[in-house]
Amino acid sequence: MTxxxxxxxxxxxxxxxxxxxxxxLSLDVRAGELLALLGPSGSGKTTLLRIIAGLDFPDRGxxxxxxEDATRLPVQQRAVxxxxxxxxxxxxxTVADNIAYGLNARKRADRPGKSEIKRRVGDLLDLIKLSGxxxxxxxxxxxxxxxxxxxxxxxxxxxxxxxxxxxFGALDAQVRKDLRRWLREIHDRTGxxxxxxxxxxxxxxELSDRVAVLAKGRLEQIGTPDEVQEAPVSSTxxxxxxxxxxxxxxxxxxxxxxxxxxxxxxxxxxLVGPVKLYARPWQLQFAESHEAHLHGTVRSSxxxxxxxxxxxxxxxxxxxxxxxxxxxRLPAGRAVGLRILAxxxxxx
Amino acid sequence: MxxxxxxxxxFRQPSVIPGFGLTLGxxxxxxxxxxxxxxxxxxxxxxxLGLSGIWEVATDPRVASALRVSFGVSAxxxxxxxxxxxxxxWVLTRYEFPGRRIVDAVVDLPFALPTAVxxxxxxxxxxxxxxxxxxxxxxxxxxxxxxxxxxxxxxFIGLPFAVRTVQPLIxxxxxxxxxxxxxxxxxxxxxxxxxxxxxxxxAVLTGFALAFARGVGEYGSIIFIAGNLxxxxxxxxxxIVIKLSEFDYGGACAIATIMLGISFVTxxxxxxxxxxxxxxxxxx
Amino acid sequence: xxxxATDLPRPQAASxxxxxxxxxxxxxxxxxxxxxxxxxxxxxxxFVQAFAKGWxxxxxxxxxxxxxxxxxxxLITAAIAVPFNLVFGIAASWAIAKxxxxxxxxxxxxxxxxxxxxxxVSGLIYVLVFGSQGLLGPWLIEHDIQIIFALPxxxxxxxxxTFPFVARQLIPLMQEQGTAEEEAALTLGASGWHAFRxxxxxxxxxxxxxxxxxxxxxxxxxxxxxxxxxxxxxGLTNTLPLHVEILYNEYNFVASFAxxxxxxxxxxxxxxxxxxxxxxxxxxxxxxxxxx
Numbered sequence: 033m034t035x036x037x038x039x040x041x042x043x044x045x046x047x048x049x050x051x052x053x054x055x056x057l058s059l060d061v062r063a064g065e066l067l068a069l070l071g072p073s074g075s076g077k078t079t080l081l082r083i084i085a086g087l088d089f090p091d092r093g094x095x096x097x098x099x100e101d102a103t104r105l106p107v108q109q110r111a112v113x114x115x116x117x118x119x120x121x122x123x124x125x126t127v128a129d130n131i132a133y134g135l136n137a138r139k140r141a142d143r144p145g146k147s148e149i150k151r152r153v154g155d156l157l158d159l160i161k162l163s164g165x166x167x168x169x170x171x172x173x174x175x176x177x178x179x180x181x182x183x184x185x186x187x188x189x190x191x192x193x194x195x196x197x198x199x200f201g202a203l204d205a206q207v208r209k210d211l212r213r214w215l216r217e218i219h220d221r222t223g224x225x226x227x228x229x230x231x232x233x234x235x236x237x238e239l240s241d242r243v244a245v246l247a248k249g250r251l252e253q254i255g256t257p258d259e260v261q262e263a264p265v266s267s268t269x270x271x272x273x274x275x276x277x278x279x280x281x282x283x284x285x286x287x288x289x290x291x292x293x294x295x296x297x298x299x300x301x302x303l304v305g306p307v308k309l310y311a312r313p314w315q316l317q318f319a320e321s322h323e324a325h326l327h328g329t330v331r332s333s334x335x336x337x338x339x340x341x342x343x344x345x346x347x348x349x350x351x352x353x354x355x356x357x358x359x360x361r362l363p364a365g366r367a368v369g370l371r372i373l374a375x376x377x378x379x380x
Numbered sequence: 381m382x383x384x385x386x387x388x389x390x391f392r393q394p395s396v397i398p399g400f401g402l403t404l405g406x407x408x409x410x411x412x413x414x415x416x417x418x419x420x421x422x423x424x425x426x427x428x429l430g431l432s433g434i435w436e437v438a439t440d441p442r443v444a445s446a447l448r449v450s451f452g453v454s455a456x457x458x459x460x461x462x463x464x465x466x467x468x469x470w471v472l473t474r475y476e477f478p479g480r481r482i483v484d485a486v487v488d489l490p491f492a493l494p495t496a497v498x499x500x501x502x503x504x505x506x507x508x509x510x511x512x513x514x515x516x517x518x519x520x521x522x523x524x525x526x527x528x529x530x531x532x533x534x535x536f537i538g539l540p541f542a543v544r545t546v547q548p549l550i551x552x553x554x555x556x557x558x559x560x561x562x563x564x565x566x567x568x569x570x571x572x573x574x575x576x577x578x579x580x581x582x583a584v585l586t587g588f589a590l591a592f593a594r595g596v597g598e599y600g601s602i603i604f605i606a607g608n609l610x611x612x613x614x615x616x617x618x619x620i621v622i623k624l625s626e627f628d629y630g631g632a633c634a635i636a637t638i639m640l641g642i643s644f645v646t647x648x649x650x651x652x653x654x655x656x657x658x659x660x661x662x663x664x
Numbered sequence: 665x666x667x668x669a670t671d672l673p674r675p676q677a678a679s680x681x682x683x684x685x686x687x688x689x690x691x692x693x694x695x696x697x698x699x700x701x702x703x704x705x706x707x708x709x710x711f712v713q714a715f716a717k718g719w720x721x722x723x724x725x726x727x728x729x730x731x732x733x734x735x736x737x738x739l740i741t742a743a744i745a746v747p748f749n750l751v752f753g754i755a756a757s758w759a760i761a762k763x764x765x766x767x768x769x770x771x772x773x774x775x776x777x778x779x780x781x782x783x784x785v786s787g788l789i790y791v792l793v794f795g796s797q798g799l800l801g802p803w804l805i806e807h808d809i810q811i812i813f814a815l816p817x818x819x820x821x822x823x824x825x826t827f828p829f830v831a832r833q834l835i836p837l838m839q840e841q842g843t844a845e846e847e848a849a850l851t852l853g854a855s856g857w858h859a860f861r862x863x864x865x866x867x868x869x870x871x872x873x874x875x876x877x878x879x880x881x882x883x884x885x886x887x888x889x890x891x892x893x894x895x896x897x898x899g900l901t902n903t904l905p906l907h908v909e910i911l912y913n914e915y916n917f918v919a920s921f922a923x924x925x926x927x928x929x930x931x932x933x934x935x936x937x938x939x940x941x942x943x944x945x946x947x948x949x950x951x952x953x954x955x956x
Contacts, residue, residue, distance in 0.1 A: 497928050
């Protein structure tokens with residue numbers, strides 16, 4: 033399904049008042065893919081989404097839909113389906129009227145007949161599994177139901193692209209998980225090109241075909257969830273995708289040493305001298321002193337979801353968190369050695 | 381890497397919502413024609429008199445006396461309205477009693493009742509042969525046709541301002557801070573004076589200023605009960621009307637300018653109180 | 665989504681931290697007695713005096729041609745001033761609430777200005793512009809256009825004193841509602857006008873009704889400003905409040921209070937509907953509905 037470029041974002045720049053929110057950002061969205069825009073708050077991801085929708089205007093750059101330059105196309109003519117963070121359902125309309133809104137807003141000549149609209153609304157309600165809810169008002173629905181109605185309303189106009197702004201942001205943890213899976217199913221069923229904005233890395237990695245990581249208005253990396261996790265292009269991406277331990281290291285000839293001891297991590301060609309090594313908590317292992325890269329004393333340990341997490345104070349004052357499946361509890365104050373099993377290095 | 385964009389300040393943040401030019405243009409046109417232009421006419425006319433001309437009118441004994449009556453009585457009335465307004469607001473938000481909703485609605489009566497209607501009603505009540513006036517006469521108090529009558533009318537029209545500015549803030553008070561104060565050993569009076577009342581002071585002051593400004597400008601509800609005796613119970617707005625009927629436009633403008641000036645100062649003071657309140661308490 | 669209610673919330677559940685029962689009872693009594701004496705008694709007086717000489721005397725007040733023409737003039741004035749301020753209020757609140765631009769606070773302050781101007785001064789400024797000695801006076805006389813001492817002057821003065829009503833009610837309401845629903849409508853293909861009609865207008869309808877109610881009460885009851893520009897020509901430029909004044913000054917108390925009772929009735933209906941709206945649609949009226 034995925035293939036040709038559906039939307040091309042070219043060298044987009046945007047400032048708000050005095051703060052720059054997008055810097056020269058370029059991005060291709062493939063037809064039929066589910067793309068996550070991932071970034072911390074203030075990274076410009078929502079602004080990018082709104083510019084694609086035509087709800088905001090870039091200072092520079094272009095938005096191309098297929099072969100058509102859409103930069104100046106009014107929002108009404110872009111045929112996008114936008115799901116707002118807080119849904120923006122029309123409070124005074126029933127669920128059915130909300131979903132039918134886009135169809136009813138069309139000029140008489142393009143407007144489907146009453147029965148056709150009713151049929152389409154019914155189909156969409158079936159799709160989102162809320163068939164009995166046509167005559168309810170938004171205030172009578174739960175958060176998750178409102179979210180689904182907002183999605184149906186956006187799909188009703190048969191958009192070229194579906195845009196979702198923090199779609200699960202306002203929901204409880206459990207509802208969020210269910211809806212994630214459900215959105216993936218809908219996407220697989222409809223093949224609708226979809227972009228969604230999130231600050232939750234788990235959400236982005238679990239749900240999407242590709243992830244675009246944004247930071248400070250720039251595109252750091254775009255790739256499949258596996259690509260960005262296995263080969264992050266910068267420490268920013270790496271740090272944003274999960275907990276990390278940061279260690280001073282020396283690189284030479286592709287080899288990386290920590291406190292003089294060789295690690296299994298390889299440095300990219302050309303990276304020589306003092307570098308930073310980043311490892312995930314599970315990429316460390318307790319080891320005998322003569323095999324260890326790091327030394328320290330146990331500060332505390334706790335269990336979380338079947339894993340043991342141990343905080344280790346290093347002599348120079350930093351604390352690292354190690355994850356181990358060992359069930360033995362390590363008493364506080366015990367001296368331990370840590371061995372690095374894997375990681376990434378970037379210039380310090 | 382391209383050079384960083386030079387941040388720009390715009391008159392308006394771009395928005396996809398249509399109609400800005402049309403609605404703002406219409407707003408400014410109406411505002412200009414209905415409000416600003418006529419007010420400018422007053423300023424032009426008054427500046428023709430010059431400061432000395434205005435001063436001359438203001439120091440005319442009859443005008444000076446009218447201004448004194450308007451401002452002095454209004455200040456007293458606003459003070460009274462603030463005290464009772466606070467009491468009413470407190471009772472309405474804190475206590476449950478039968479007819480609470482009706483009492484709450486009654487507070488807005490002076491907003492809704494045309495001033496002339498209030499005026500003749502107050503006059504007939506407080507006249508020497510009126511329901512209240514007769515009782516007061518027994519005590520040797522004359523209300524109608526004296527500054528006391530003006531005071532009563534000004535309390536009447538000022539009260540809703542006093543109530544409605546403090547009421548929402550009393551609603552907002554978190555009961556937990558009172559409970560916290562009590563657990564720390566404070567008595568009820570201490571809790572009220574040290575914890576509950578201080579944050580309400582800005583609102584009380586704002587309510588006072590609004591009631592004061594309204595009292596100074598008020599005309600309809602006062603002239604019937606005031607008796608309008610020059611040097612005794614004549615208010616400044618009435619003097620404007622009198623000057624106008626004598627075709628003394630200059631005199632009317634001078635008094636109007638003074639009153640306008642005072643109400644702008646009041647407005648400024650209200651804004652300062654609110655700015656201070658925002659800084660100090662985080663809300664208005 | 666936070667909704668700021670203008671409705672009167674119930675007092676919070678009884679806390680041990682409150683005043684004693686005796687103090688409570690005393691304060692409630694003082695408040696009620698004060699309100700009864702200062703606010704309710706004058707209202708009651710209007711009706712008592714109006715019916716002091718019975719139904720026939722009451723009704724006679726409305727058989728006067730002057731009274732009928734005053735009613736007509738008041739209705740005409742309100743019928744022009746209220747819709748004018750309705751349109752203005754919607755336009756102003758749209759521009760102010762839905763957009764960010766420099767000078768917005770100044771604009772809001774200027775719109776509020778008429779509330780802080782004495783009614784008499786509000787009338788005076790129109791005399792200064794349109795009166796025979798006014799800025800445009802000579803030109804108007806030359807073209808035989810009468811504004812002061814005529815309907816246009818009365819309407820203008822009424823528009824001035826009621827100018828902020830609708831705008832100041834709608835601005836906080838629309839600000840609170842934000843722009844997300846309008847944006848949603850636009851992404852679904854609606855034109856700006858269609859979005860306004862189908863999304864914005866239904867969202868503000870109760871606030872709109874509320875403000876129109878108050879605007880109308882003030883428009884029909886305005887006395888000071890209208891008194892200055894009307895010229896008090898009986899049967900021609902007398903509105904209801906001015907007619908009340910004339911009758912009162914002629915010691916025709918029954919007729920004066922009878923006409924006043926009409927206006928008091930309007931005030932009561934307004935208050936009743938207002939309270940009903942506040943009670944029923946508190947969340948849809950939004951912030952700051954209380955101050956005028």
